[in-house]
Amino acid sequence: MFVQFGKCQIELVQGDITLQEVDAIVNAANSRLAGGGGVDGAIHLAAGPVLMEETRRRYPDGCPTGSAVATSAGRLMAKHVFHAVGPVWGGGHRKERELLSSAYEACLNLAIEHNCESIAFPAISTGVYRFPKDQAAEVSLSTTRDFCLDHGRPQLIRFVLFDEGSYGAFARVLEDLATADGQS
Ligand code: APR
Numbered sequence: 150m151f152v153q154f155g156k157c158q159i160e161l162v163q164g165d166i167t168l169q170e171v172d173a174i175v176n177a178a179n180s181r182l183a184g185g186g187g188v189d190g191a192i193h194l195a196a197g198p199v200l201m202e203e204t205r206r207r208y209p210d211g212c213p214t215g216s217a218v219a220t221s222a223g224r225l226m227a228k229h230v231f232h233a234v235g236p237v238w239g240g241g242h243r244k245e246r247e248l249l250s251s252a253y254e255a256c257l258n259l260a261i262e263h264n265c266e267s268i269a270f271p272a273i274s275t276g277v278y279r280f281p282k283d284q285a286a287e288v289s290l291s292t293t294r295d296f297c298l299d300h301g302r303p304q305l306i307r308f309v310l311f312d313e314g315s316y317g318a319f320a321r322v323l324e325d326l327a328t329a330d331g332q333s
Contacts, residue, residue, distance in 0.1 A: 150320055152327040157297035159290065159306050161323060163316040166309040167195035170226045172265035173219075175256050177273045178232040181211045182218070188271045188311070192230060196223030200230060208232075215248035217255035219263060229263055231256045235274030238281065249274055249285065250292040257296045260303045267305040272315050282318040290322050294330075 151160040166174055166188060176192045179185055182204040184193050193200050203220040212218045217233040233256050236248035252273055260268045272289065274280035293306055310316040 150323065152323055152330075152332060154294050154297040154326075154330065156301040157304060157306060159293055159297065159308070159323065161308050161310060161316060161319050163310050163313065165191065165311070166269055166271050167191050167225060169269040169307065169309060171267040171269045171305070171307060172227060172303070173229040173231055173256075173260055173263065173268045174222065174225060174227045175217070175268065175270045175273070176230055176232045177271050177276070177278075178212065178234050180214055180234045182208055182232055183211075185277070187276045192225070196225045196230065199223040204232065215251035215255070217252060217259055219259050227269075229259075229265065231259050231268075233273055235278055235280065238274065238279040241284075245274075245280065246284070246288050249280060249288045253289055253292045254296060257293070257300070257303070257306075261300065266303050267307065268303050269307045269309050272308065272310055272319070275315060282315055283322070286315075286319045286322040290319065290326055294326050 177188045200223050212234050214234045217231045222230045233252040235252045236245045275285045
């Protein structure tokens with residue numbers, strides 16, 4: 150499904166983010182940029198060793214939670230990978246929502262800085278970091294909708310949800326945002 154907000158389209162698909170043909174792919178990384186399992190493992194495997202070489206060389210101090218850094222994309226069909234660090238869910242009273250929102254916003258700002266017209270996000274923090282999917286969907290999609298309305302770029306923001314449960318959670322929230330925006 151997709152919804153238009155101003156000049157931007159927010160799209161939801163179920164699938165594997167490493168197969169997306171977009172200008173930038175977002176990785177759900179850790180603050181040491183040390184690689185891992187989940188989407189991080191899949192992206193490094195598909196992109197090749199150049200990604201780890203570049204993160205080590207350019208970002209030896211890692212990346213703080215709630216922020217993101219850019220690298221090239223190796224063998225992926227994208228120009229850039231943005232390595233975003235979402236928060237570990239700790240019950241909801243440790244600024245998890247603010248930090249998740251700020252990780253998405255950092256990626257969208259990097260997209261503008263690197264002239265990307267399209268970007269694909271995974272559901273950051275909803276795997277190993279245990280952020281509840283419905284709350285993650287609310288934070289991720291409302292942050293993205295606000296960014297679209299403020300900046301009018303990038304043209305396409307695609308959320309690539311790995312499983313049916315994640316797709317359902319994001320679809321419910323996107324429908325609500327469309328209704329609130331006056332789209333039926
Ligand atoms: N494409 C899209 N989404 C994927 C893929 C994929 N190929 N593989 C996994 N996912 C989904 C998961 O199902 C989950 O919904 O990405 C979401 C985020 O899960 P994680 O990858 O576990 O990321 P996160 O919860 O942010 O935890 C980050 O995990 O792998 C480590 O190095 C990483 O330490 C960091 C931590």
